[in-house]
Amino acid sequence: MEEMEKSRIGQFEVRTDLALEERESFEGDGGEVSGVSLKEWDRKQTGVKLTEVRILNEQGAKAMGKPMGTYLTLEADRLSKKDDEYHSEISDELGTQLKKLMDQMLKGQERETLSVLVVGLGNPSVTPDSLGPRVLNNLQVTRHLTGEYGEDFLKKRDLPAISGITPGVMAQTGMETAEILKGIIHQTRPQMLIVIDALAARSVRRLGTTIQLTDTGIHPGSGVGNHRHSLTKDSLGIPVLAIGVPTVVGAAAIVHDTVSALINALSQSESTKATGKWVGDMDSEEQYELIRELLEPEFGPLYVTPPDIDETVKQLSFTISEGIHRAVF
Structure with missing residues (x-):
């Protein structure tokens, strides 16, 4: 699991990865958080609610317990339902928002062919943690085509150079995810990373119905108390866009x-x-x-996941992979 940052009330800690939920925890204090801006809008046609939380300075970062940056949340109750047409509409919206965020993150970078490394974090053998690997299974990679058909193959067809990796978890590899990615980045030199991971929510209603995008990167493993090396621009040297969906919630919450x-x-x-x-x-x-x-x-620190999580993760993996495709192709 990704961050699962802690929303503190007294000595008790409620874990949540969603900046939206962290921001909501301040509503009882008047709702305003210094150094944090909030913007909300609805897509009436699809029933999607979009919420942008921007942490503007160190004061806001300290209050929220999260790094400065943009956190965009897409909420849609029907995401948990099996509806291919609706999931296609969500992929369109996701692709649009991904493209906007990518353009902001890559502003000023010039390259004839967009080069992106997509990383699927998590353990494919643990269903609630398998979202990242499943998205990679559906991803259309293109970087290898330059080796097969020549360096200008992608450029002539206006295609991006997309590569992907599922680095596994430390118990399987004996290596930190950051260590693996640093080696890959050094060899393949992508412009940016798109990282997909499972998150933790504070509210049951957000399980499988919420997608969070952020330009701040992530911290693998901290969701279950394992604080790993962060995956950020500072640690990896290139921009890191994170996509996450909450699949578990703490029993105490x-x-x-x-x-x-x-x-x-x-x-x-x-x-x-x-x-x-x-x-x-x-x-x-x-x-x-x-x-x-x-x-x-x-x-102890018990986490709960819905009984239909396998089907939910399967559907969302297609939705997210299609959103990535529509953002980069």
């Missing part, structure tokens, strides 16, 4: 989201009304602390 339902249920009975009032009178920090004390001794 689910419990916290159901506390209000629990309070209502307890309030319905005279025998439990006092308990419901006691929990309801707690502030958010106290509720989190109670949940932590109840869950952690029994389950």
Whole structure:
């Protein structure tokens, strides 16, 4: 998993990779975050909601717990459904947004043929973590055509030089992902990286229905507490555009989201009304602390994924690969 940065309330930490969810955590404090801008708009035809969170300075980065940069989120409830026509529409929207972000990241770079290395992070043997490798399985690569048909083959046909790699996870390779990519970048010299990874969300409703794009790169493995070498422009020397979809949510976050339902249920009975009032009178920090004390001794840092995650990842892998194709071809 990618970042799974921590949204802190008291001593309890709720993991989320989505800048949108991190930004939403401030809504109870008035909604404004110094150094962070927010823009939202809807695509009525497709039912897609787009949210752009831009972290403008170090103050905003500190408040959000994320690097400065642009975080664009596409939300569509129907993404979790099997609907090829609708997923094609999402691919169009994704391709449009990818193209805009790529143009910004490559501004000032001149090269006759666009050269992009696409990286599918994750473990293909673990379904919630297999999104990256599955996208690579659907990717149309072209870089090898120059070796087969000559250096000017792609240029004459106005095609990009697309290459791809699934570096696996450290338990399989014994190497950091950053170490592998540095060697590949040194040999193939792409203009930029597009990295696909599975994320963690705070809300169940965003599992498989949200796609996040960011120009800040990513930090592989930190989602499950394994802080790996980051994949960023600073560490790799070229721009890194990250595409992520949340496929897991922390069990404690689910419990916290159901506390209000629990309070209502307890309030319905005279025998439990006092308990419901006691929990309801707690502030958010106290509720989190109670949940932590109840869950952690029994389950530890448990993560949950939907029962249909295999089908969801399969569909999204095609949607994302097609979005990349429409952005670069």
